[in-house]
Amino acid sequence: MARGVNKVILVGNLGxxxxxxxxxxxxxxxxxxxxxxxxxxxxxxxxxxxxxxHRVKLFGKLGxxxxxxxxxxxxxxxxxxxxxxxxxxxxxxxxxxTDIIANEMQMLGGGGEGGGGRSERPARPAGGxxxxxxxxxxxxxxxxxxxxxxxxxxxxxDDIPF
Amino acid sequence: MARGVNKVILVGNLGxxxxxxxxxxxxxxxxxxxxxxxxxxxxxxxxxxxxxxHRVKLFGKLGxxxxxxxxxxxxxxxxxxxxxxxxxxxxxxxxxxTDIIANEMQMLGGGGEGGGGRSERPARPAGGxxxxxxxxxxxxxxxxxxxxxxxxxxxxxDDIPF
Amino acid sequence: MARGVNKVILVGNLGxxxxxxxxxxxxxxxxxxxxxxxxxxxxxxxxxxxxxxHRVKLFGKLGxxxxxxxxxxxxxxxxxxxxxxxxxxxxxxxxxxTDIIANEMQMLGGGGEGGGGRSERPARPAGGxxxxxxxxxxxxxxxxxxxxxxxxxxxxxDDIPF
Amino acid sequence: MARGVNKVILVGNLGxxxxxxxxxxxxxxxxxxxxxxxxxxxxxxxxxxxxxxHRVKLFGKLGxxxxxxxxxxxxxxxxxxxxxxxxxxxxxxxxxxTDIIANEMQMLGGGGEGGGGRSERPARPAGGxxxxxxxxxxxxxxxxxxxxxxxxxxxxxDDIPF
DNA sequence: TTTT
DNA sequence: TTTT
Numbered sequence: 001m002a003r004g005v006n007k008v009i010l011v012g013n014l015g016x017x018x019x020x021x022x023x024x025x026x027x028x029x030x031x032x033x034x035x036x037x038x039x040x041x042x043x044x045x046x047x048x049x050x051x052x053x054h055r056v057k058l059f060g061k062l063g064x065x066x067x068x069x070x071x072x073x074x075x076x077x078x079x080x081x082x083x084x085x086x087x088x089x090x091x092x093x094x095x096x097x098t099d100i101i102a103n104e105m106q107m108l109g110g111g112g113e114g115g116g117g118r119s120e121r122p123a124r125p126a127g128g129x130x131x132x133x134x135x136x137x138x139x140x141x142x143x144x145x146x147x148x149x150x151x152x153x154x155x156x157x158d159d160i161p162f
Numbered sequence: 163m164a165r166g167v168n169k170v171i172l173v174g175n176l177g178x179x180x181x182x183x184x185x186x187x188x189x190x191x192x193x194x195x196x197x198x199x200x201x202x203x204x205x206x207x208x209x210x211x212x213x214x215x216h217r218v219k220l221f222g223k224l225g226x227x228x229x230x231x232x233x234x235x236x237x238x239x240x241x242x243x244x245x246x247x248x249x250x251x252x253x254x255x256x257x258x259x260t261d262i263i264a265n266e267m268q269m270l271g272g273g274g275e276g277g278g279g280r281s282e283r284p285a286r287p288a289g290g291x292x293x294x295x296x297x298x299x300x301x302x303x304x305x306x307x308x309x310x311x312x313x314x315x316x317x318x319x320d321d322i323p324f
Numbered sequence: 325m326a327r328g329v330n331k332v333i334l335v336g337n338l339g340x341x342x343x344x345x346x347x348x349x350x351x352x353x354x355x356x357x358x359x360x361x362x363x364x365x366x367x368x369x370x371x372x373x374x375x376x377x378h379r380v381k382l383f384g385k386l387g388x389x390x391x392x393x394x395x396x397x398x399x400x401x402x403x404x405x406x407x408x409x410x411x412x413x414x415x416x417x418x419x420x421x422t423d424i425i426a427n428e429m430q431m432l433g434g435g436g437e438g439g440g441g442r443s444e445r446p447a448r449p450a451g452g453x454x455x456x457x458x459x460x461x462x463x464x465x466x467x468x469x470x471x472x473x474x475x476x477x478x479x480x481x482d483d484i485p486f
Numbered sequence: 487m488a489r490g491v492n493k494v495i496l497v498g499n500l501g502x503x504x505x506x507x508x509x510x511x512x513x514x515x516x517x518x519x520x521x522x523x524x525x526x527x528x529x530x531x532x533x534x535x536x537x538x539x540h541r542v543k544l545f546g547k548l549g550x551x552x553x554x555x556x557x558x559x560x561x562x563x564x565x566x567x568x569x570x571x572x573x574x575x576x577x578x579x580x581x582x583x584t585d586i587i588a589n590e591m592q593m594l595g596g597g598g599e600g601g602g603g604r605s606e607r608p609a610r611p612a613g614g615x616x617x618x619x620x621x622x623x624x625x626x627x628x629x630x631x632x633x634x635x636x637x638x639x640x641x642x643x644d645d646i647p648f
Numbered sequence: 649t650t651t652t
Numbered sequence: 653t654t655t656t
Contacts, residue, residue: 002268002522002523002524002525003268003522003523003524003525003654003655003656004268004496004497004498004499004521004522004523004524004654004655005239005241005268005495005496005497005498005522005563006496006498006522006524006538006540007171007241007494007495007496008493008494008495008568009169009333009491009493009494009495010490010491010492010493011335011401011430011432011490011491012490012491012492013490035490036489036490036491036492037489037490038489038490038492039489052492052567052568052569052570053570054492054568075432075433077167077335077401077491079167079169081538082494082538082540082568082584083538084538084539084584093579096582096584098568098570098582098584106164106165106166106167106335108335108399108432108433109399109432109433164360164361164362164363165360165361165362165363166334166335166336166337166359166360166361166362167333167334167335167336167360167401168334168336168360168362168376168378169332169333169334170331170332170333170406171329171331171332171333171495172328172329172330172331173328173329173497173563173592173594174328174329174330174650174651175328175649175650175651176649176650176651177649177650177651178649178650195649195650196650197328197649197650197651198326198327198328198329198330198650199326199327199328199650199651199652200326200327200328200330201326201327213649213650213651214330214405214406214407214408215408215649215650216330216406234649234650235650235651236650237594237595237650237651239329239497239563243376244332244376244378244406244422245376246376246377246422255417258420258422259420260406260408260420260422268497270497270561270594270595271561271594271595326592327592327650327651327652328592328650328651329563329565329592331495331565333493401491403491403493430489430490430491498654498655499653499654499655499656500653500654500655501653501654501655502653502654519653519654520654521653521654521655522654523654523655523656537653537654537655539653539654558653558654559654559655560654561654561655
């Protein structure tokens with residue numbers, strides 16, 4: 001449920017390979033550094049390029065897929081929401097972070113499913129449980145089997161003609 | 163899962179009260195007629211208004227909420243996807259329909275929960291099944307509530323669009 | 325200006341080469357056939373694929389770029405709005421069309437600028453005037469030269485820090 | 487022009503009246519504090535509400551309209567892009583800011599044009615220049631010059647924060 | 649058929 | 653700091 005809309009849509013390229021972490025419960029947390037750039041003219045009429053680097057987080061099953069298939073340089077579509085966080089460091093200084101919490105991801109430019117091949121990174125650490133379960137960032141995360149790559153399903157029940 | 167992105171975002175006003183139907187399995191199908199209009203200048207520089215009427219469908223729990231709380235004239239935010247359908251009438255003529263299949267809905271302009279009050283329309287026909295937990299939009303679904311249910315012909319009435 | 329929001333975001337692949345037409349005033353009208361598909365499980369648990377074919381129109385400068393650089397099979401990002409039209413044929417039968425009127429386009433998957441090379445299609449017919457002018461579908465469409473590939477500019481004036 | 491997509495869509499309520507500033511050139515800069523909140527269940531199954539406060543900036547004509555018509559508490563639709571900035575304070579400490587740069591705005595919930603009445607704040611400071619035609623959002627702009635341009639290396643690699 |  |  002929501003009071004309001006907080007939606008982000010990004011198409012960009014990865015500046016680095018994905019970074020993987022796992023919660024104690026074994027849930028994947030994948031962090032991407034994603035560049036979107038645009039060109040405009042400044043006051044003197046010169047071309048000016050500006051790049052925004054987005055910190056994108058993908059949780060659970062979606063994070064695992066991202067960690068397996070994405071690599072530095074790849075182009076990706078991300079849909080999610082903005083989350084602002086504040087931490088106070090040991091030095092007592094407050095630090096602010098802005099993350100994009102993804103709820104959908106699409107690899108672009110071909111190579112979709114098997115395309116470039118999986119990375120060598122292990123998909124999950126020993127001891128992790130089969131994901132899916134106790135998600136806390138990923139809305140939905142289909143309990144069951146398949147890997148929908150999206151956590152919104154417009155068809156809640158399945159007796160809909162398809 | 164998806165190969166591609168098909169996303170629609172609408173903010174508009176209802177031209178009529180929602181229309182409710184139910185599958186044999188008891189799933190709600192709510193249809194909205196939603197207006198979005200824009201003004202531009204034509205070649206002569208005159209203000210020209212144009213209104214698009216979107217046919218929006220909401221299924222399941224989301225459809226029930228829409229049917230209960232929305233009314234003619236209300237402003238609403240819809241997120242969903244475009245679906246094109248073709249039916250051949252008894253006269254052999256093909257008919258084309260474009261629907262927006264909603265996966266998120268937000269009532270706008272206050273009155274959200276108790277606001278204008280529920281409509282008098284019955285929320286569900288006799289025999290319908292109870293409809294699970296309370297959540298706008300249906301990211302995820304799964305987990306808690308109602309079980310999927312089979313119906314032999316999910317769309318008994320639906321060879322009559324509109 | 326608008327009373328409401330009517331926004332579409334698509335990522336898909338072209339089913340065909342772009343079709344080009346030109347108004348009497350010389351403005352380009354480019355039509356794309358764009359596929360977005362999704363996979364779900366039906367009631368029996370089988371994978372079911374469904375593809376939507378969107379008819380996308382790009383006007384003016386944006387249409388010329390599309391006509392030059394896009395080709396059958398290419399993946400593209402489109403942002404625009406839905407427009408419903410009704411025509412009555414010579415047989416007296418009403419026909420309905422749904423178009424996506426693009427206001428932004430991004431070629432995906434590399435090959436952006438020079439990528440696969442321009443198509444052989446002429447960019448503009450003899451006698452056409454240098455485009456840009458008499459737009460009727462394209463909001464904005466910079467009168468003069470430049471090729472912004474987007475018609476929204478968040479920086480209306482240029483004394484903005486960049 | 488853009489290499490990538492950086493798009494934000496927000497529907498929320500203003501936490502305060504808009505703040506207006508003006509550049510030396512007289513261009514308006516309107517800053518909004520916009521709340522979007524969502525409710526989910528935490529691990530214990532309790533309802534947890536979380537609110538994000540977005541800092542939204544609107545420039546030029548759009549900023550003037552926002553400054554005149556918006557007020558604390560009003561609900562608004564914003565479309566724009568994310569911009570990350572870093573400033574170094576006089577104390578030598580780096581500070582990070584995330585702004586949403588709006589390119590479209592829609593007041594929601596009625597009261598659109600004359601609704602609540604204009605605020606008492608002056609619309610523009612003395613010396614400001616007049617600010618062009620009247621249109622919400624600013625599709626269009628453009629006019630001027632240059633051709634698309636390639637940048638040699640769009641991805642200067644990995645001097646990326648985070 | 650809505651809304652401002 | 654908003655809203656329901």
